[in-house]
Amino acid sequence: xxxxxxxxxxxxxxxxxxxxxxxxxxxxxxxxxxxxxxxxxxxxxxxxxxxxxxxxxxxxxxxxxxxxxxxxxxxxxxxxxxxxxxxxxxxxxxxxxxxxxxxxxxxxxxxxxxxxxxxxxxxxxxxxxxxxxxxxxxxxxxxxxxxxxxxxxxxxxxxxxxxxxxxxxxxxxxxxxxxxxxxxxxxxxxxxxxxxxxxxxxxxxxxxxxxxxxxxxxxxxxxxxxxxxxxxxxxxxxxxxxxxxxxxxxxxxx
Ligand code: ATP
Ligand code: MG
Numbered sequence: 001x002x003x004x005x006x007x008x009x010x011x012x013x014x015x016x017x018x019x020x021x022x023x024x025x026x027x028x029x030x031x032x033x034x035x036x037x038x039x040x041x042x043x044x045x046x047x048x049x050x051x052x053x054x055x056x057x058x059x060x061x062x063x064x065x066x067x068x069x070x071x072x073x074x075x076x077x078x079x080x081x082x083x084x085x086x087x088x089x090x091x092x093x094x095x096x097x098x099x100x101x102x103x104x105x106x107x108x109x110x111x112x113x114x115x116x117x118x119x120x121x122x123x124x125x126x127x128x129x130x131x132x133x134x135x136x137x138x139x140x141x142x143x144x145x146x147x148x149x150x151x152x153x154x155x156x157x158x159x160x161x162x163x164x165x166x167x168x169x170x171x172x173x174x175x176x177x178x179x180x181x182x183x184x185x186x187x188x189x190x191x192x193x194x195x196x197x198x199x200x201x202x203x204x205x206x207x208x209x210x211x212x213x214x215x216x217x218x219x220x221x222x223x224x225x226x227x228x229x230x231x232x233x234x235x236x237x238x239x240x241x242x243x244x245x246x247x248x249x250x251x252x253x254x
Pocket of ligand 1: 011012013014015016017018019040042044126127128184185186213214215216217219220221223238
C-alpha cells in the first residue's frame with residue numbers, strides 16, 4: 001500500500017508547494033516510486049515541475065468529477081521514479097460543483113484506492129484553505145506534513161487545522177496522524193526566527209523535524225526553472241535541508 005502524505009496548512013505562502021515538490025523529488029531520488037498530486041487550483045506544483053498547464057488534457061479536476069481515473073491524469077516526469085498528477089485553475093470550479101455532490105469528501109481517497117499502479121509514496125499538495133479539497137486530502141492521507149513559516153503569526157490558525165484533523169480522525173479517517181511539523185524560511189540570524197522555533201517546539205513536542213528549512217533564495221528560484229532544488233542547485237542550503245528532512249520522513253514512516 002502507498003504511504004499517502006498530505007502537505008497541509010491553511011495559511012498561504014508557508015512553503016507547502018516547495019515542500020511537496022522537494023520531498024517528493026528526494027523520495028524518488030532515494031529509489032521510492034513517488035506520485036506528487038497537485039491538489040491546489042493554483043497549480044504551483046504543476047508549473048514548479050516545469051509542466052505547461054495549457055498543454056494538459058486530463059487534470060485532477062477530471063479525476064475529482066469522476067470523468068477520468070487518476071491514472072489518466074498522471075504524467076511521467078523527467079526525474080526517475082517521480083510522477084505528477086497536475087492541476088489547473090479549473091479545479092476551483094470543480095470544487096464548487098462538488099459542494100452538493102455525492103461522496104464529496106472521499107473523491108480523492110477513492111481515486112487513489114482505484115490506482116492500479118502501486119506508488120510507494122503519494123504526496124498531496126493542498127491549497128491554502130480548509131476547503132473541500134483540503135478535507136479530501138486529509139481523508140485520503142495516512143499522514144499530514146505541516147510546514148510552518150518561522151514568522152510571528154506562524155501558529156495562528158493552526159488550532160483550527162488540528163481541530164479539523166481531530167474531527168476527521170473521529171468520523172472518516174481514524175488513522176490520520178501528524179508525521180511532523182516543518183519550520184520553513186528560517187533565518188537563524190534573527191531572534192524572531194529563534195523565538196518562533198521555540199514556540200513551535202513548545203506547541204508540538206516530539207513532532208517538530210530535527211531539520212528545518214532555511215530561507216534560501218535558490219529554493220525560490222527553482223520553480224521558475226521548472227526544477228526541484230535537487231536539480232537546480234543540489235549543493236545549496238535549501239537542497240541539503242530538503243534532502244535531510246526527506247530522510248526523516250522515511251524514518252518516521254518506518
Ligand atoms: P500557497 O499557500 O499559495 O499554496 P505555499 O504554502 O505552497 O503557498 P510556497 O509556494 O511553497 O508556499 O512558497 C511561497 C513563496 O516562498 C514562493 O515564492 C516560494 O518560492 C518561496 N519560498 C518557499 N520556501 C522558501 C525558502 N525556504 N526560502 C526562500 N523562499 C522560499
Ligand atoms: Mg502552494
